[in-house]
Each structure stands twice: as structure tokens, then as C-alpha cells.
Amino acid sequence: MNLEIQSLRRAEAATLRLRGLYESYGYRKYRMGRFEEYSLYAANKSFLLGENVPTFTDLDGRLMALKPDVTLSIAKNTKADKNTCEKVYYLESVYRESKESHTYKEISQMGLECMGGVDDCVIAEVLALALKSLADFETDYVLKISNMDFVVGLMEELPVNADQKDIILGLIRTKNRSGLEKLCADLALPEGDTEKLMKVSGLYGEFGRVLAEAGAIADTPKMKEAVALLSRLYEVLEAMGLGGQLDKVRLDFSMINDIEYYNGIIFQGFLDGLARQVLSGGQYDGMMAKLGKKADAIGFAIYLKELERLPEKSIRYDVDALVLYEPDVDVVRLCQAVESLRRQGLRVRVEKAVPEDLRYCYLYRYDGRLSLEEDRENAFQENGKEGARC
Structure with missing residues (x-):
């Protein structure tokens, strides 16, 4: 019986535990304002999850926005470069349009960002924290990982224009194999290119098996390096003592984000019983470059609202101990006695x-x-x- 987070709702308990996890890795809490100049989001709308951003005119005439995204604001203000590394975590509200109700919603979000010199060590650390974050939710989970450079390396060799590449990427992203096969035929792509595209669209599953299949069709320097990086990361995660969790990892090369902003490693986390992802992250060097930052970056966000869809654990007792007293007791001794119970960990x-x-x-x-x-x-x-202990 402990006086702690067992009595909190799942999302509240998770934020407390995850703060301790991230701080144990040296990440510091990032605090930011609720408003940001709208121009930041207007220039990076394709990075956002929705088109519409709630805005208002400030008293000084500037057009401001209730922030729809945390990462953009952190990236805009970072002083990190490729010789340093800024590591932060956050617990913030963002404001986005609800697709269901078509109204603006306040959404609680937690996550972390690492900006600066992003190398194999940093990427492995962020992936480890993503795995540990999912494990903390005390239900079965899967972490899907991809390396966008693998598909980008393949696309660079295809005899197609930019618009056709976008269509191909969209078909791979949605795993539309029949549509992809028809498009390849319509474009009269060489048989070898068609075969590789069809294989890529189905590259999903257990890490070692899929990595071997990807290595078999990697025939460009970028594709080969993408496979090599994934292999190195798997080895590092094992060395970090996460071997028992790696059976929860899947490779999925159909995961493709906006190549204008994202590159390299991207990943998504899912919990059993929830249809939507609860964690999403990856490298976004392109966005840093667009903001004029001479730094790389990687991070992830956890959508705490999704956790509310999970069943809450049953709590039999509101408090562990109830102490009754008469009005004329010695209050000093009463309080001493009560504190002796609290020191035992009782509520x-x-x-x-x-x-x-x-x-x-x-x-x-x-x-x-x-x-x-x-x-x-x-x-x-x-x-x-x-039943559960009190």
C-alpha cells in the first residue's frame, strides 16, 4: 500500500513516472508560453497534423496562434549546433481541430526532443526511451520503426518525375499494392524497379527477418547505409539491456513521413486495445534546416488523450486509513499519531x-x-x- 500514483488516472500516473525516466537520462523540463506568432506555423503547415490553426490579433497588432505544435517552438528557440546537444522533455497542451467535431480541442501531449549533434548514440537513446515509455503503460505494445532513407534511396534511382514520386510514396504509405502495381505498369517502369517497389510495400514484420529482406534488395549507397544503421541500432539497444523488449519492435518500410521535413529513423508506438498510435517520432533534420538551424534533431510525442481510451485500473479504496476522533482530543498527539501512519506509506x-x-x-x-x-x-x-491490495 503506497501513497502514490496507483490512485491516479492512467495518464496522470504516466506523466509522473515518465518525468522521472526522462530526467534520469539527463533531459530537462522545457517550459513554453501558450502563444506563438502565427507566421511560424503558416510557414510550416505541412509539418502540422492539421491545416487550421486558432489565431487572434494581439494588442500590439501581431497575429498570434494558440500553439498547435510543440516541436516547432522548441526548434525555433534552440541554441544547439552540431557540436552540442540540447535534450529537453515537455508536458504541454496543444490546440488542434478535431476531425470528429470540427471544433478546436485542447490536447495534452508529452514528449522529448534532442537537438544538435544527432549520431547513432543519440538515436539509440531516443528509441530506448520510446520503448521504455510504451512499456510503462502496463499493457501490450508494439514499436514500429523505419528508415526513410531506404525508400528515398530507391526513389532517387527511379526514372520518374517529382509528382509521380509523390504518388508512388502515397501508395507505399497506404500499402496499396494493387494500385502500386498498376501505376508501375502505366509508367512502364523496368521490371527490376517494379519488383523492388512491390517488395518495399510489403516489408513489415519481425526486425531480423525484415532487415534481411531489405538488405537483399538494397542496391544503392543510401539504401545500404539505411540497412546498416538499423542493424547498428538493434545491436546498441541489445547492449543497453533492452533485448527482452526487442520482440516488441517491428520494421515497417511503408512508414513514410513528409520528406521535406523528416529523414532517417522514424517510429510509431501502439498499445493493445487502441486503434490509433499513442507515440510518434523520428528525425526531422529537414525542418531544422528550414528554420535556419545548423543542427540535426530527433524526438517523439506521446498523445496522452489516447490513454484515456484504455480502461482504468480498479481502485477498491479511496484512502487506506480513516481516523475518527472526538472534538476534545489533544490535537498535537492526534496529528503525531496520524503522521506515524503516513510514514508507513498509508493514505x-x-x-x-x-x-x-x-x-x-x-x-x-x-x-x-x-x-x-x-x-x-x-x-x-x-x-x-x-483482489487488489488497498
């Missing part, structure tokens, strides 16, 4: 009478000393039932 409530509908495990009465009058946990077990 204690002090009242003159039993509150209506309060669920408690132990009932104490104080009349100069503490006397245990009721132990519902022992009574529960003596009845032959089994």
Missing part, C-alpha cells in the same frame, strides 16, 4: 465521523491512542476472495 484521512460513500481499508479511532476498529482487507481475504 490517511482524518474525520470526526465517517464520510458518506468513502471507501477505506482500515478504520482507526483516536481517544488518546490509535485503536484499529476495522480491517476490511483481512475480512475480504478471510471470505475467500482475491
Whole structure:
């Protein structure tokens, strides 16, 4: 029985645990304002998840926005370069249009960003934190990983124009194999190119198997390096003691983000019972370059709202101990006695009478000393039932 996060809702408990996790890796909490100049988002709309951004005119005449994204604001203000590394985590609200209700919604979001000199060590660390974050939610999970450079390297060798490349990428992203096969025929692509595109669209599954299949068709320097990086990262994650979690990792080369902003490693996290991803991240060197930053970057966001769709754990008791006292007791000694219970890790409530509908495990009465009058946990077990401890 502990006085802690077990009594909190799932999303609240997760944020507390994850803060400790990220700080143990040296990430510091990033605090930011609620508003940002609209021009930042107007210039980077394709980086955002939605087109519409809530705006207002400030008293000084500037057009401001309720921030729809955290990463852009952090990137805009970072001083990091390729010789340094800024590591931050955040817990913020963003404001986006709801596709269901077509109204603006406030969305709680947690995540981390690493900006500066991003190398294999940094990428592996961020992937490790993504895995540990998913494991913290105490339900089955999958982390899907891709390296966009693999598909980009393939696309650079195809005899197609920019518009045709976009169509091909879209078909791979949606795993539309029949549409992809028809397009290849319409474009009269060489048989070898068509075969590789069809294989890429189906490259999904267990890490080692899919990596071997990708290596078999990697015939450009960029594709080969993409495979080599994934292999190195897998080895590093094993060395970090995450071998037991790597069976939760899947490679999925159909995952393709906007190549104007994203590059290299990208990933998504899913929890059992939820249709939508709860974690999304990757490298976004292109966005840093567009902002004029001489630094690389990688990070991820956790969509806390999605956690609310998971069933909450059942809590039998609101408090562990209820202490009743009479009005004329020695208050000093009463408070000392109550604190002795709290030091044992109990959640204690002090009242003159039993509150209506309060669920408690132990009932104490104080009349100069503490006397245990009721132990519902022992009574529960003596009845032959089994359940969570209070």
C-alpha cells in the first residue's frame, strides 16, 4: 500500500513516472508560453497534423496562434549546433481541430526532443526511451520503426518525375499494392524497379527477418547505409539491456513521413486495445534546416488523450486509513499519531465521523491512542476472495 500514483488516472500516473525516466537520462523540463506568432506555423503547415490553426490579433497588432505544435517552438528557440546537444522533455497542451467535431480541442501531449549533434548514440537513446515509455503503460505494445532513407534511396534511382514520386510514396504509405502495381505498369517502369517497389510495400514484420529482406534488395549507397544503421541500432539497444523488449519492435518500410521535413529513423508506438498510435517520432533534420538551424534533431510525442481510451485500473479504496476522533482530543498527539501512519506509506484521512460513500481499508479511532476498529482487507481475504491490495 503506497501513497502514490496507483490512485491516479492512467495518464496522470504516466506523466509522473515518465518525468522521472526522462530526467534520469539527463533531459530537462522545457517550459513554453501558450502563444506563438502565427507566421511560424503558416510557414510550416505541412509539418502540422492539421491545416487550421486558432489565431487572434494581439494588442500590439501581431497575429498570434494558440500553439498547435510543440516541436516547432522548441526548434525555433534552440541554441544547439552540431557540436552540442540540447535534450529537453515537455508536458504541454496543444490546440488542434478535431476531425470528429470540427471544433478546436485542447490536447495534452508529452514528449522529448534532442537537438544538435544527432549520431547513432543519440538515436539509440531516443528509441530506448520510446520503448521504455510504451512499456510503462502496463499493457501490450508494439514499436514500429523505419528508415526513410531506404525508400528515398530507391526513389532517387527511379526514372520518374517529382509528382509521380509523390504518388508512388502515397501508395507505399497506404500499402496499396494493387494500385502500386498498376501505376508501375502505366509508367512502364523496368521490371527490376517494379519488383523492388512491390517488395518495399510489403516489408513489415519481425526486425531480423525484415532487415534481411531489405538488405537483399538494397542496391544503392543510401539504401545500404539505411540497412546498416538499423542493424547498428538493434545491436546498441541489445547492449543497453533492452533485448527482452526487442520482440516488441517491428520494421515497417511503408512508414513514410513528409520528406521535406523528416529523414532517417522514424517510429510509431501502439498499445493493445487502441486503434490509433499513442507515440510518434523520428528525425526531422529537414525542418531544422528550414528554420535556419545548423543542427540535426530527433524526438517523439506521446498523445496522452489516447490513454484515456484504455480502461482504468480498479481502485477498491479511496484512502487506506480513516481516523475518527472526538472534538476534545489533544490535537498535537492526534496529528503525531496520524503522521506515524503516513510514514508507513498509508493514505490517511482524518474525520470526526465517517464520510458518506468513502471507501477505506482500515478504520482507526483516536481517544488518546490509535485503536484499529476495522480491517476490511483481512475480512475480504478471510471470505475467500482475491483482489487488489488497498
